[in-house]
Amino acid sequence: MSKSSTAASSSGPSVGSSNSSSSVSSNTSAQFQNSISTLVANYSSSTPPRLKLIDSFLLFCLLSGGLQMAYRILVTSYPYNSFLGGFGSTVGQFVLLAGLRSQVAPGRDAEFKEVSKERAFADFCAASIILHLFAVNFLG
Amino acid sequence: MYGPKWSSLSALFTLVSSLSSVNARSATGDRVLVVLEPKVVKEDYSKFWSSLEKRGFELTFKGPKDESAVLQRYGEALYDHLIMFTPSVKSYANGLSPKEVISAQFAGLNTLYLLSSNISEINRDTFREYDLEFAERDYTYLDAFSHSPGSSLAAPLLYPQSSLIKSGAVLSASTLTGGPIVFPGSTSFTLGQNPFLVEVAHGSKTGYVGENRLVDADEAEVEAGLGKRDAASTTGKKAGLVAAMQTRDNVRIGFVASGSMFSDEWWGTEVELSSPKNVAVPSGNAAFAEDLTKWIFQETGVVKVISTTHHRKGELEQRESYRIKDDLTFSISLAEHVTLPDGTSSWQGFETPDLQLEFTMLDPHIRTSLSVDPARSDSKQTTYSKTFKAPDRHGVFKFVVEYWRSGYSYISTSDTASVVPFRHDEYPRFILGAWPFYSSAISMSAAFLLFCGLWVAVGEGDRKGKKKAE
Structure with a gap:
């Protein structure tokens, strides 16, 4: 590898x-x-393996979000807060991952020179934990 | 050993029960003050007084200027009912002034006004307070077609079928179909807008209100020349003769335009009819007077609320607050006052098909009919109930039952209860349909943890690779 x-x-x-x-x-x-x-x-x-890891997670987020939206449209959105929690965690995770990816991808130094990759990952972790706490609260 | 004691006790008991059987026919009390003006001879009405006394009332007679007549003392009513037979009195004793009478009526004094064609100005002013406008002085209700052959125009016969109005519980069915009522020397009135007033009897088609005097042709000519016309002021059914009023507090007031209809002359006697000649039938005066006084003195048409309850469907306990969309059950028990054949007063169930419940917050959000619940009704009360779904609105609601039917006591109850939304921990959880969302959020968290672990592992490998490359 x-x-x-x-x-x-x-x-x-x-x-x-x-x-x-x-x-x-x-x-x-x-x-x-x-x-x-x-x-x-x-x-x-x-592609560096960490970016591949990010990309596979992004793909998972896309799939999960797509499935939920299809379920919401075709079957039910009855506990709407649950839908918001589930779908929101997917979208939020996707956004955070995209941010992380842009900060750690090769060639990032032009934009994110001051932010080390470790710092970017730490930011991502903190934001994700908050996001998941919110999402679980929304599930009801 | 106990023999004498027991016998005295039982004697006391029978005494008490016999007293109560005499005393308690009215739902509110039995002390009646009768105020007679000097012109009225008490003995002329002995049958009326004795019928009242037979029904358990204690009559006290006073004159209109009797300073000892006091209706209330220290805020306590001294009488439960009042009969004012003082149409032409020009001034009253302090205790009987119109102001005193009206304030006593606010405190619960039922009043029967017996009138004649000669009404004084102070009385006219008083009756305007009730929104009754009386005919001019000396104008009498006359009927040239319907009176006994021997008597004058001023003693007309009122036929119950055409002149009495079936207004709720005021008059009984037998009176409404009974013999004709002699209505001598009567004034008449017109009712105003007061919604609490109910007309009980009005003039017949051929009746009119005018001066009862015979005018010969010369006099008539002179009067016509002076512009004075002997015209009827009111004719036919517009001439009000008996009115009943019930205030919001269920105080009852009656107005009889001819007080002398209660006199012994027509009480239980026969009257000769005008159209089939020489036919005499029993007069309806006694029956009418008894019905009217029974109503005014709170013997008939008295309905009370025994209890109201509300609870969730399937529960029995009354709550202070309910949740939106709860199924609520409301019940109300009503009883009507009756006099048993042995003369005692009692309560029995009151059945009506048109009782309604309103579930109100400012406006009625739900208005629904209440139906009799036979399982919870007995001989003493009738229970009505209804189950309905609370609206999807939260706030302070009232269960309101208002039943306003003329002749019956006004029923007005309201019970307050809050309707609240679901508390945060009362919502249903782990709904089957939401499992895709739950599993998505859980898998996203798991994936995040996995991602972090892999990130560190991959990164370490990366660093090793870098080290190796170096």
Whole structure:
């Protein structure tokens, strides 16, 4: 795991350029598949594992929020406070994660030079704990 | 050994019970003050007085200028009922002044005013307080078509079917269908806007109010020349003859335009009819007088509230506050005063189909009918109840029962209870339909913890990697 991350930071740009040059002859769908697989490969090779962790959590938040909204629309919103608690915790967690991600992603130094990554994570933890306390209170 | 004691006790008991059987026919009391003006001869009305005494009333007779006549002393009523037979009296003793009488009426004095065609100015002013306007002096209720052949126009016959009004419990059914009532020397009145006044008898179609004198042709010509017209001031049914009034405090006041209708001359005697000649029927005067005095002296039409309760459906205990949308049950028990055949006073159930309950906060939020609950009614009381859902409004509500029917005591009760919303810990919890939301919040917290753990683990690995790279 640590090996791949160190490799990704150095080899990312070269892989992207080689793919774009090899896809000239194939048709559009193959081209699309090709670019997707390139994107995935690029992502898995060039993204630091902590960002991958954040991204997987973000995806979980999206799924959970989507399911709840579907349930609320299709089935019931009867204890509305419960819906607000559940949905709010998902949305809030998503927002906090996005904030954390922007603070710890590579290339962040232009914007967040003063904030260390540890500090950003500590902020995220504190905010998330408060968020979850609120959410549980709302559940009723 | 105990024989004499027991016998004296039982003698005392029978004495007390016989006293109560004589005394307690009225629901409020039996002390009657009768004020007669000098013109009225007490003996002419002996049958009326004895009928009252037979019903258990203690009569005290006074003159209108008798300074010893006092209605209230130190705030205590000395009499429960008053008969004022003083139409032409120009001034009263201090204790009987109109002001004193009205203040005693506010304190619960039931009053029967017996009048004649000669009403003094002080009495007119008093009756205006009740919103009754009387005919001019010496104007008499006359009927040229309906009177006994032997008597004058001024002693007309009133037929119950056409002249008496069925107003609640004032007159009994037998009086309303009984013999004709002789109504001699009567004035008449018109009722104003006072909603507490009820007309009990009015003139017949052929009756009118005018001067009772015969005018020959010459006199009539002279009077016509002077512009004086001997016209009737009121005609037909517009001429009010007997009115009854019940105040908000259930004090009853009666006005009879002809006091002499209670005299012995027509009390239980026969009257000769005008249209089938030489036919005599029993007069309705006695029955009418007894019905009217029974009503005024609180013997009939007296209804009281025995109890009111309210509770949640399925519970029995009365609460001070209920929750919104609770099912509430309200019950009220009513009893009507009756006189038993043996002359004792008693209470029995009072049944009516139109009793209503209002659940009120400023306005009635719920108005619903109350129905008889046979399981909780007995011979002494009738219980009405209703179960309804409390409105989705919180505040201080009142259970109001108001029953205003002419002839019956006004029933007005109100019980206060708060309607409160759910307390924060009274809401239903762990609702099945909310489990997706619960599980989402729980999984989000769990995921957060997992994320923190992984973050630290990954970060340590990262640092090791960095170290290695270094």
